[in-house]
Amino acid sequence: MRYTFRQLEVFLAAANTQNITRAAESLAMSQSAASSALKELESQFDIQLFDRIGKRLQLNELGRLFRPQVEALLSQGRELELALDQHTEVGALKVGATLTIGNYLAVGVMARYMRAQPHAKVSLEVANTQTVARRVKDFELDIGLIEGELQSDELEVIPWRPDELVVFCSPEHPYADKGDLDDEDLKAATWIMRETGSGTRQTFERGMHGILPDLNILLELEHTEAIKRAVEANLGIGCLSRVCLADAFRRGSLIPLAVPDYRRFDRQFYFILHRQKYRSAGIGRWMALCQELWS
Incomplete structure (x- = not known):
């Protein structure tokens, strides 16, 4: 392959932070190493993934096109790495929920999920429907649980209860x-x-x-x-x-x-997922547990 996973991690971190210094800090790298990795990725394929505005990096059209594929590839890679290490069958899961679901339903699901997978890590962010949907679109959350109607070409909306x-x-x-x-x-x-x-x-x-x-x-x-x-x-x-x-x-x-x-x-309450998000074992188990508890 003409790219490395580290280069892809730097690309995603830069897309999330819009700044190479903050991207490097999030990956525990030096600023120069992160900058070099990003430049090498672009030069290997003779492309530009960001518009440079001073110290700010803004994803351009090509960067936005490749971002979902990179996110899916890295998710699969992380899951494979965890499975090979034999620490746990599922990795960290980032869940977003609207207030009613987050405060009255999701915590119970989280407790059951973590009892079934003692090594699993779950984070829960509670916000309104618009915020949860936006963060799922931006790959900042793996799955959302919402209580509002939603129309989006980027998101898969699945009825829950x-x-x-x-x-x-x-x-x-x-x-x-x-x-x-x-x-x-x-x-x-x-x-x-x-x-x-x-x-x-x-x-x-x-x-x-x-x-x-x-x-x-x-x-x-x-x-x-x-x-x-x-x-x-x-x-x-x-x-x-x-x-x-x-x-x-x-x-x-x-x-x-x-x-x-x-x-x-x-x-209805709904699950929402990015259409190009890799459906990990953790996401599948979370959804199955929700359905089991309130079928």
């Missing part, structure tokens, strides 16, 4: 004893909501089609627990996944509210 949102209030709220709510009640209420860009907000807005401009949204918060606390303090009513409200409903600290049947808040 159903979910639904529930409108809720505190026991002291006037709606707690009202029974079925109508659209006028929904428009008259004060709302505590998730932020724009979250899958929960996306599903809520779809369900409120036709009256969305008339809703009084007092607060937009990024964390489900903060929304629950605000609603418990009777600042307004909320709408979150049943998954994260189950304990509060059992305790009676929050009350589910019935909305008109045509206000549909059902949705």
Whole structure:
């Protein structure tokens, strides 16, 4: 072969950091060694993979084209190296999850996964749907678990399990004893909501089609627990996944509210993977465990 794995590692590190010095530091190399490796890779094939803007490296069209193939090749190489070393059958797994999934489901999956593979390392990043999708696209995460609808030519979106949102209030709220709510009640209420860009907000807005401009949204918060606390303090009513409200409903600290049947808040949770990402044994086992726990 006319290239080395080290050259490819330098290419990916430079693509991620956009700076050869930081790329070298991430690989525990000297700056000159990293710079030489990148130059050799380009000169061997008479190509240029980056636009040089001062000390900043910006992937050009050719670099963006080859990046997924390099990522897949290195992933396979790392998995083979681990298997040959016989330390473990799976390597480190980087998982991204949206807030509802990350806070209420993914940690349980992680515990089962690590018990089954004691040597495995798993990192979990919790963010909203847009952020998780972007990081999977950029190969910064191996797999994403999201709760929002997503259209992307670069990502494979695989249904996982159903979910639904529930409108809720505190026991002291006037709606707690009202029974079925109508659209006028929904428009008259004060709302505590998730932020724009979250899958929960996306599903809520779809369900409120036709009256969305008339809703009084007092607060937009990024964390489900903060929304629950605000609603418990009777600042307004909320709408979150049943998954994260189950304990509060059992305790009676929050009350589910019935909305008109045509206000549909059902949705799916999804796995997302880059279409050109190598599907490692770790990714396959993670997905199988998720399906097993919530089939």
